[in-house]
Amino acid sequence: MAFETITSETKGAVTLITLNRPDALNALNTTVLNELQQAFAAFEADDSQHCAVVTGSGEKAFAAGADIKEMVDKQAADFFLEDFFSGWNEMTAKTRKPWIAAVNGFALGGGCELAMMADFIIASENAKFGQPEIKLGVAPGMGGSQRLTRAVGKSKAMDLCLTGRMMDAAEAERAGLVARIVPHDQLMDEAMSAAEAIASMPPMAAMVNKELVDAAFETTLAQGLTHERRLFQILTATQDKSEGMSAFVEKRAANWKGR
Ligand code: CAA
Numbered sequence: 001m002a003f004e005t006i007t008s009e010t011k012g013a014v015t016l017i018t019l020n021r022p023d024a025l026n027a028l029n030t031t032v033l034n035e036l037q038q039a040f041a042a043f044e045a046d047d048s049q050h051c052a053v054v055t056g057s058g059e060k061a062f063a064a065g066a067d068i069k070e071m072v073d074k075q076a077a078d079f080f081l082e083d084f085f086s087g088w089n090e091m092t093a094k095t096r097k098p099w100i101a102a103v104n105g106f107a108l109g110g111g112c113e114l115a116m117m118a119d120f121i122i123a124s125e126n127a128k129f130g131q132p133e134i135k136l137g138v139a140p141g142m143g144g145s146q147r148l149t150r151a152v153g154k155s156k157a158m159d160l161c162l163t164g165r166m167m168d169a170a171e172a173e174r175a176g177l178v179a180r181i182v183p184h185d186q187l188m189d190e191a192m193s194a195a196e197a198i199a200s201m202p203p204m205a206a207m208v209n210k211e212l213v214d215a216a217f218e219t220t221l222a223q224g225l226t227h228e229r230r231l232f233q234i235l236t237a238t239q240d241k242s243e244g245m246s247a248f249v250e251k252r253a254a255n256w257k258g259r
Contacts, residue, residue: 001038003038004035005020005021005029005035006018006019006032006035006036007057011192012196012199013048013051013196013199013200014051014052014053014192015039015043015046015049015052015053016053016055016192017036017040018054018055018057019054019062019063022057022061025061025063025064025106026056026057026058026061026063026064027064027066027067027110028063028065028066029067029070030070033087033091037090040091040095040099041094043095044094044095044097049097049199050098050198050200050206051097051100051195051196051199051206053100053101053102054099054101054102054114055101055104055187055188056103059105060105060106061105061107062101062102062107062114062115063107063110063111064108064109065108065111065132066109066110066141085110085141085142088110088113088114089143092117096210096211097203097206097207097210098119098207100118100119100121101121101122102124102191103115103124103127103129103169104126104187105127107129107130108130108132108166109131109132109133109142112129112130112148113140113142113143113144114142115129116144116147116148117147119210121179122179122180122182122190122194123173123178123180123181124181124183124184125169125170125181125184126169127169127172127178127181128169129166129167129172129178130165131145131160131161131164133164134164140161148160150217152175156175169181201256202238202244202254203258204235204240204258205238205240208231208234212224212228215227239259240256240257240258240259243257
């Protein structure tokens with residue numbers, strides 16, 4: 001698929017999507033959103049694809065936020081009538097397959113928010129995270145106040161949102177925002193091998209695992225435990241459950257059917 005602001009390529013069972021506006025530090029404008037929506041829809045629809053990785057092009061940034069130059073002259077009514085930023089939530093909600101953010105540099109504002117939409121974040125040791133919208137007279141608009149607070153707790157989320165400061169990869173990992181940190185030159189190898197490991201799992205089980213962890217943010221413990229048991233029980237009806245358990249007992253590699 002040919003795009004203007006991103007690239008999307010398949011590598012085996014993994015789709016690699018790269019934000020590609022390095023001169024603007026991969027700032028997220030409406031074209032980026034439209035193209036990401038198309039790339040994610042194609043990933044979701046392609047039965048050969050089982051995990052995606054999103055990263056940024058260039059040495060400096062994953063994404064330095066929503067495109068300030070696109071927003072500077074817009075009026076409040078424009079943002080409201082367009083329901084500006086709502087497309088990001090729609091894209092995330094429609095993506096049932098797992099995807100990883102490989103954060104290679106600045107992940108600020110919408111860039112941090114996009115990374116937090118991923119199922120998990122693998123960061124280069126050069127990565128920097130922040131929600132600096134307050135310095136522009138606004139607040140996060142793509143989920144930062146909600147997802148960051150759930151990821152790192154109230155105190156650090158308040159610190160980052162109210163001061164607009166950045167945190168480095170080590171602080172982000174200590175805070176629980178980041179799953180792994182790797183040397184900068186190993187980021188893509190690490191992210192692609194994590195994605196390949198996920199892509200080699202039975203795909204329905206991968207989708208259910210994702211759904212269940214996400215549900216932990218939405219439900220009470222009792223509802224979440226029931227939801228978990230029900231989906232566990234449903235998965236036991238799949239061919240891949242029979243195959244996975246038989247393969248273990250027979251000490252052989254499983255041959256997944258995806259059903
Ligand atoms: N939007 C549009 N353009 C951006 C951008 C953004 N968010 N961030 C950087 N750029 C552009 C710069 O304007 C510059 O372009 P020009 O050369 O044409 O002037 C180019 O990228 C390089 O940026 P800098 O020269 O500023 O690079 P630097 O290394 O000196 O600084 C930086 C890097 C600290 C990340 C700085 O660029 C910066 O502070 N960027 C803005 C970060 C920000 O405020 N993000 C939040 C945006 S609002 C938002 O995201 C709302 C939301 O919740 C969704």
